[in-house]
Amino acid sequence: MLDVKNIKKDFPIFKNHENDKKPLIYLDNAATTFKPKSVIDATSRYYLEDGANAHRGDYDLAYHVDKEVEKCRAHLASFLNCFSREIVFTSGTSMSMNLVAYGYGIKFLKEGDEILLTEAEHASNVLPWFKVSETTKAKINYIPLDEEGRCTPEALRKVITKNTKVVSIAQVTNVLGFKIDIKEMAKIAHEYGAILVCDAAQSAPHMKIDVKDLDCDFLCLSAHKMLGPTGIGALYGKFDLLKKMDPFMMGGGDNARFDMCGNVAYLEPPAKFEAGTMNIAAIYGFDEALTYLENIGLENIENHEKELRNYAINKLKELDNVIIYNEKADAGIITLNVKGVFPQDEASYLNSKGICVRSGEHCAKLLKDRLKTVGTIRVSLYLYNDKSDVDALYEALKNGGNFLDAFFN
Amino acid sequence: MLSLTNEMKREIIMEHYNSPNNKVEDITKISNFENFRKIRMDSDSCIDDITIYLDIENDVIKNAYFSGxxxxxxxxxxxxxxxxxxxxxxxxxxxxxxxxxNMLYEKEYDSEVLEELNAFSETHKQAARIKCATLGAFGISKILNGENDE
Structure with a gap:
């Protein structure tokens, strides 16, 4: 397991809450993650030292900012094993997904075409496709999940047809935490001439990703779920696809020239998609987040979470009042309920013990029917969690039926 | 009204949660339901999703139900x-x-008229729950202020 005691020292938020009345046990990492000091410092460094805009100026400061932005782009490209020109900075996964939907989906799909999703997708991988469907009359269908809620290549093979143009799925689903075999899915999609869009919001922070090996066509991620700042993320796209798709935001910085007759010459990707001033400070921080993750090692992080998850599952299974919905899942996500307690009531009870978890439908609203419950509690682990966090959760859930304690103490 | 102990408040909340008097599974089984005014209150921040029905005659609320x-x-x-x-x-x-x-937002309030609602006087200590405690109240006042879902 990772040396969590030392890792925690890198994250100022833990120290800043050391003297709180209750402990800070953060188990909502699928929502967002805390930032190491190196990331926070890099973000400040932009404002303290560099300050200029990117892609604009003719002076030293601006030149330096450009270099830093491109350094992060190259870093992310090596992190994912692709070319820098295949990395588009966005505000995060939602924007990346929307860019694919608007820039590729609306441009190339038509009536009679089909988009394949699953019932376990996050809203950001569903709603943009609803828009594509509404605009182009392409149809949305769902790859059936198996009994546990997993999406398998076999299931894709059963439903895919020659009309399928897009298969868009999460590599790790945000409620159930199953790891999907994207490589095999992409292979099947390509056999039918469809593209594969991979939502990596919940996978990129926790496992090594090699987009060339996966052979996915697009991949979307958010920095803030992987120790980086909020408001920055990326879209990876195969260069030929990026070249032929449209930007969905037009403006300064994405064109070479335009005239009053409406003629525009857009820049090559990725600049074509990066109109307007980006969140430059966050790009500085994102670069450091990648460094931090690489120093620990994605494989080590994955193994740490796996071990901690097993520990948690074995421990929580002892509790008769707890229902676990995804015992066999792969990622550090545990979805549960306390019998007879509404998830939000339980989450606020856990809050009174200093435990941060997410209750609700977790944006995957379609799952409701499958899990046969209106909502759940999601526990999501990361590199700064250890067994003591799980023990605290266990102790709190043990008494979880008395959830109104939180209201009166 | 007598001041409530925390134990009493807790009992009031659990009683109305476990066996609500006015919750219906299917409003169409209630006579005259076509004339009820209704509003759906679903929250963007949680999974609460209730619909409130008021039967109003001549400015008097004859009956009140909710589902969800x-x-x-x-x-x-x-x-x-x-x-x-x-x-x-x-x-x-x-x-x-x-x-x-007023009570929930820690302003001055008239506790006499609140009866069992006084059970929620501690809500401000769990500020995230104020939204929960006001979901029904907002719904009822929306209806009384003229909103009505089709």
């Missing part, structure tokens, strides 16, 4: 409110709601 799913705090507060607004004029009902909101 919600947490203990939302369910219990909505149920108590439904009990309390029955047979009251619209004006009196709005007065109760305004005093209830």
């Amino acid at each position: 799913v919600a947490c203990a705090i939302s369910t219990a507060s909505t149920d108590i409110l439904c009990d309390m607004v029955k047979n009251k004029s619209e004006k009196d009902a709005l007065y109760i709601i305004s005093q209830y909101e």
Whole structure:
């Protein structure tokens, strides 16, 4: 397991809450993650030292900012094993997904075409496709999940047809935490001439990703779920696809020239998609987040979470009042309920013990029917969690039926 | 009203959560339901999703019901409110709601009119739950202020 005691020292938020009345046990990492000091410092460094805009100026400061932005782009490209020109900075996964939907989906799909999703997708991988469907009359269908809620290549093979143009799925689903075999899915999609869009919001922070090996066509991620700042993320796209798709935001910085007759010459990707001033400070921080993750090692992080998850599952299974919905899942996500307690009531009870978890439908609203419950509690682990966090959760859930304690103490 | 101990408050909330008086599975089984005014209250920040129905005749609330799913705090507060607004004029009902909101937001309030709603006087200590405690109240005041879902 990772040396969590030392890792925690890198994250100022833990120290800043050391003297709180209750402990800070953060188990909502699928929502967002805390930032190491190196990331926070890099973000400040932009404002303290560099300050200029990117892609604009003719002076030293601006030149330096450009270099830093491109350094992060190259870093992310090596992190994912692709070319820098295949990395588009966005505000995060939602924007990346929307860019694919608007820039590729609306441009190339038509009536009679089909988009394949699953019932376990996050809203950001569903709603943009609803828009594509509404605009182009392409149809949305769902790859059936198996009994546990997993999406398998076999299931894709059963439903895919020659009309399928897009298969868009999460590599790790945000409620159930199953790891999907994207490589095999992409292979099947390509056999039918469809593209594969991979939502990596919940996978990129926790496992090594090699987009060339996966052979996915697009991949979307958010920095803030992987120790980086909020408001920055990326879209990876195969260069030929990026070249032929449209930007969905037009403006300064994405064109070479335009005239009053409406003629525009857009820049090559990725600049074509990066109109307007980006969140430059966050790009500085994102670069450091990648460094931090690489120093620990994605494989080590994955193994740490796996071990901690097993520990948690074995421990929580002892509790008769707890229902676990995804015992066999792969990622550090545990979805549960306390019998007879509404998830939000339980989450606020856990809050009174200093435990941060997410209750609700977790944006995957379609799952409701499958899990046969209106909502759940999601526990999501990361590199700064250890067994003591799980023990605290266990102790709190043990008494979880008395959830109104939180209201009166 | 006598001041409530925490134990009593807890009992009131659990009682109205576990066996609400005014919760219906299917509103169409209630006679005259076609004439009820209704509003759906679903929250963007949680999974609470209830619909409130008021049967109003000549500015008097004859009956109040709700359906849907919600947490203990939302369910219990909505149920108590439904009990309390029955047979009251619209004006009196709005007065109760305004005093209830004052209590939740730690302003001065008239605890006499709040009856069992006094069980929620500690809500501000769990500020994230104020939204739960006001879901039903906002719904009822929306209807009384003229909103009506088709």
